[in-house]
Amino acid sequence: MTRDWWKHLVLILGAIIVLAPFYMMVSYSFKSPGEIDRGEGGFFGRQEMMIDPRCVALRQPGRADIEAARARFVGQDDASVQASLLAETEADCSMRPALFNYSKAFTEAPLVRYLLNGVAVTLSIFLIQSVVALPAAYALAKLNFWGRDAVFGLVLFCLLIPVHAIALPLYIGLAKLGLTNTYAALVVPWTISVFGIFLMRQFFMTVPDDLIDAARMDGMSELAIVWRVMLPTAIPALLAFAIFSVVAHWNDYFWPRIVVTGNRDLFTPPLGLREFKGDGDGSFFGPMMATATVIVTPLIVAFLLAQRRFIDGITLSGMK
Amino acid sequence: MSDLHIASVTKLFGETSVLKGVTLDVKDGEFISLVGPSGCGKSTLLRIIAGLETPTTGTIAIGGADVTQLRAADRNLSMVFQSYALYPHLTVAENIAVPLQMRQMTALQRLPLLGGLLPSARAQAGDIAQAVSHAAQILEIAPLLDRKPGQLSGGQRQRVALGRALVRDPAAFLLDEPLSNLDAKLRVQTRTEIAELHRRLQATFIYVTHDQVEAMTMSDRIAVMMGGEILQCAPPDVIYEDPDDIRVAEFIGSPKINILPVERNGTVLTVFDQVLSAHFSADSPKLMQMGLRPEALRLTQTAPLLTGRVVHLENLGAEIFAQVALDSNGSRVTLRAIPAQRHSLGLGVQVGLSFDLNSVMLFDADGARLRKAEVAATRAAEVA
Numbered sequence: 025m026t027r028d029w030w031k032h033l034v035l036i037l038g039a040i041i042v043l044a045p046f047y048m049m050v051s052y053s054f055k056s057p058g059e060i061d062r063g064e065g066g067f068f069g070r071q072e073m074m075i076d077p078r079c080v081a082l083r084q085p086g087r088a089d090i091e092a093a094r095a096r097f098v099g100q101d102d103a104s105v106q107a108s109l110l111a112e113t114e115a116d117c118s119m120r121p122a123l124f125n126y127s128k129a130f131t132e133a134p135l136v137r138y139l140l141n142g143v144a145v146t147l148s149i150f151l152i153q154s155v156v157a158l159p160a161a162y163a164l165a166k167l168n169f170w171g172r173d174a175v176f177g178l179v180l181f182c183l184l185i186p187v188h189a190i191a192l193p194l195y196i197g198l199a200k201l202g203l204t205n206t207y208a209a210l211v212v213p214w215t216i217s218v219f220g221i222f223l224m225r226q227f228f229m230t231v232p233d234d235l236i237d238a239a240r241m242d243g244m245s246e247l248a249i250v251w252r253v254m255l256p257t258a259i260p261a262l263l264a265f266a267i268f269s270v271v272a273h274w275n276d277y278f279w280p281r282i283v284v285t286g287n288r289d290l291f292t293p294p295l296g297l298r299e300f301k302g303d304g305d306g307s308f309f310g311p312m313m314a315t316a317t318v319i320v321t322p323l324i325v326a327f328l329l330a331q332r333r334f335i336d337g338i339t340l341s342g343m344k
Numbered sequence: 345m346s347d348l349h350i351a352s353v354t355k356l357f358g359e360t361s362v363l364k365g366v367t368l369d370v371k372d373g374e375f376i377s378l379v380g381p382s383g384c385g386k387s388t389l390l391r392i393i394a395g396l397e398t399p400t401t402g403t404i405a406i407g408g409a410d411v412t413q414l415r416a417a418d419r420n421l422s423m424v425f426q427s428y429a430l431y432p433h434l435t436v437a438e439n440i441a442v443p444l445q446m447r448q449m450t451a452l453q454r455l456p457l458l459g460g461l462l463p464s465a466r467a468q469a470g471d472i473a474q475a476v477s478h479a480a481q482i483l484e485i486a487p488l489l490d491r492k493p494g495q496l497s498g499g500q501r502q503r504v505a506l507g508r509a510l511v512r513d514p515a516a517f518l519l520d521e522p523l524s525n526l527d528a529k530l531r532v533q534t535r536t537e538i539a540e541l542h543r544r545l546q547a548t549f550i551y552v553t554h555d556q557v558e559a560m561t562m563s564d565r566i567a568v569m570m571g572g573e574i575l576q577c578a579p580p581d582v583i584y585e586d587p588d589d590i591r592v593a594e595f596i597g598s599p600k601i602n603i604l605p606v607e608r609n610g611t612v613l614t615v616f617d618q619v620l621s622a623h624f625s626a627d628s629p630k631l632m633q634m635g636l637r638p639e640a641l642r643l644t645q646t647a648p649l650l651t652g653r654v655v656h657l658e659n660l661g662a663e664i665f666a667q668v669a670l671d672s673n674g675s676r677v678t679l680r681a682i683p684a685q686r687h688s689l690g691l692g693v694q695v696g697l698s699f700d701l702n703s704v705m706l707f708d709a710d711g712a713r714l715r716k717a718e719v720a721a722t723r724a725a726e727v728a
Contacts, residue, residue: 237396238429240416242508243446256433 046320052313056121060309071120079117085109121310128311129318133299134288139318142293145210145280146273150266152215157265158258161224162250166236176225182218188278195282205290209283214273220265227261228254263330274323293319346407346515346548347372348393353402355388355572362388364572365402370516375542375549376577377559380569380595387520389569390552394518395419406515417446422509426521428501430493430508437476437489440507444472447512479511482541499530510541516548523558535561556596560584568592590711593635599665602641602677604650606632606706613721616672618649620701621724628717633707638665638680640703643688648696650677654689668695701725 047067052060055069085093090105097105119127129135163169164176194213195204203209231254239249255262277294284290297319300312348370355363362385370376378386391397393404395416403412411419422443430439445454453465480486483503493501502522509517522538523531539562542549553559559566560580567577568591576588587593593601607614608630613621615634641650652668655676664681666689679697681689689695701722706714 232427232429234425234427234429235431237391237394237416238423238425238508239431239442240396241394241421241423242443243417245417248446253431256431259433 049313049316049320052309053125053317054122055310056124057308057310059121069121071122073118074121074124075114075118076124080110080113083113083117085113125310125314126318128308129314132308132311133296133315135293135296135315135318137289138291138293138296139322141207141289141291142274142319143322145207145292146270148207148211149214149273150269152211153217153220153265153269154262156216157220157224158255158262159247159250160221161228162246162254164221164225165228166231166233167246179218179221179225183222191279191282198283204283205285205287207290210280210290210292213279217265217269220269223265224258224261227258231257267327267330270326271323274319348516348548348550349403349405350389350393351403351405353389353392353399353404355385355392355397356400362572363392363399366569366572366574368567368574368577370548370550373546373548375539375551375562375564377551377553377563377566378569379553379556379559379566382554384569385572386552386554386569390423390518390520390550393516393550394421394423420515421518422512422514422516423518423520424502424505424509424522426524428493428505428525430501430504432493435490435492436485436496436504436507437473437480439493439504440476440479440489440511441472443508443512444475448472475511476507479507482510482544483507498526499534502526502534506538506541510545514547516550519549519551521553522551523553524555531558538562556598560596566596568595570595587635587705588713590633590635590707590713593705593707597637599638599678599680601705602636602638604634604636604675604677606634608632611724613724615649616670620649620704621721623724624717624721625724628706628714628720629708631709632714632717633709633711635705635707636677636699637703638678640699641677641679641697642699643679643681643685644696644698646696648698650697652677652695652697654691654693654695657689657691659683659686664689666695668697 051067051069054067054071055065056072056074058074059065059069085106089109090102093105093109097108100108164172164179198204198209198213203212235253235257236249239253244252274292275294276292280290280292280295284292284295293315297312297315300308300315348368350366350368350370352365352367353363354361354365366385366389368376378389380386388397392399395411395414395418399412403410405411406419406421431442434442448471449465449468453462453468476489477486480489483506485500485503485507488496488500488504493504496504502525505522519538523534526534535558538549538551542562551558551562560583563580565577565579566583567574568583569575570591576583576592578586583592583596587596590603594603604615606620608624608628611622611624612619613624650668650670650672652670654666655669656667658665662683664683664686666679666681667676668679669676677697704718704721706717706721708714
């Protein structure tokens, strides 16, 4: 037993606190509504066949159905034909809870569209942020110009401004430009990331000056140096920034909720979660949690892939 | 033509004056070393020639054209850096190809995917690949072309850096201490190779080093720099045998030259009251300094000019360096002896030293060479 056991205990407790909601989310996404309400069934639920009440309600056999089906049920009265038809409908509408939750997640709302919106918005934001931040960071780290320190001071100052403080002026500006309910409204306010500039500037400070001088001797312009020398050497730092940027904007609920008011075609994945918000007939926790699971999965996969590239990137920095 | 003219270049970093009016003419095909202690401004001068720094005043001309205001990229010079400065994300072949790609291909042809589809770009890429493999053959790095710099040893990286410099045909090669990151053995080997490369390419080389051995062994001429000035620029043998300044004499030569005070009383020249020359008639200051290379001193029993005790011995096999503390004032002089004399040298042994007046260099109190006085002293000694 090491003397540091209590540190591990604290870390394990922290991990449990962080992971518990994810556990609940994934678990609920597999369970039937009854199991969720009663809190039973372990992680996966019992996966007994369940009947989708809404499906049954929509396909309630009417008079015409009974008349049409009479040929199949010879010699039975109307009530028993109706009962047989109802039993068939229920059989059609019954499925395993996990399948039910995930199929609902994709059919109840255009989740694929929301996911594609999310990809388009977060990638546009990250690309434009990089296009702005890399040259800016290069200039702040490696070029000597009048007022450089003042500009860097401004960058640091902007780091201190919380997003929510400027949300209203930003919204009014976009509204005046007639840009609300557009992709531009989701992307434009985030295109200049002072955090990105700061992070890349700190990384560029560590790139040897000789490398830049060598590029100049080889005939590169300053912009060519940014894209052909600084960018490839900065891949690890850029990946770190990508994680911050993509996670923040993929998961952002606040800003899309403000600028996307009516048009469901522009919904990002977190806005899609609202579709399962309970109105009168109680909440659809199962499909809701399935949607949430679908939304976070790309992030987790991307992070795991990026993690491997991280390590590759670090070994690449053996320049001297 | 790629001769280089550096005219009264000065450089101020803030208040500090790093270069104090440097003038240097480099002929086409010449190998010039800029040598001096660290902080003497030699690297700054090289960077000004390269165009990586702008001089505060003065001009740089390459092949007769003033390039002072030209960017580094437009000067057609190649540079090898002390840290090699290879692009870590590119393979050796790609590293060497960069200068050609940047100069011979258009921006469109260089585009990552689209560029490869253009027929003109493909033809260019073929030419470049040929030039790269030619350079790789010269430097014997052909087997390494697919590796990344991170997978190479220091010596191999050094060759790649050289390859990147020589793949195109620059007006001059600028080398900034390219050997200082190599181990001693590799340094000697690469030294020879760079000198041979220079003979083969017949190109102008400007080589910055703080190592006098590198400067002495490779250069056509050495420019000894100190305190932001070129003290002397001359062929290596002249720098060694006939320095203009006591600082040059002290910097070049290992072990360091022996400096002893010389006094003139009327026509009598003395060192520690020993008469060197009785009929000295030149017009020279009363107090002078005398420079004596370690090999100019010899052991003698009869009428020694200097006497002292051996305090330290360094046996290098082919030669022995003995430090002798002089009886007169305790200062140390270094003597170069041959192994046959080993028996007469031992720690603590009293020895007598003598030297020829021919091999004496005289400097005034400020360190400037007094050639007239030397001639007079030699002549006076011959008469006597």
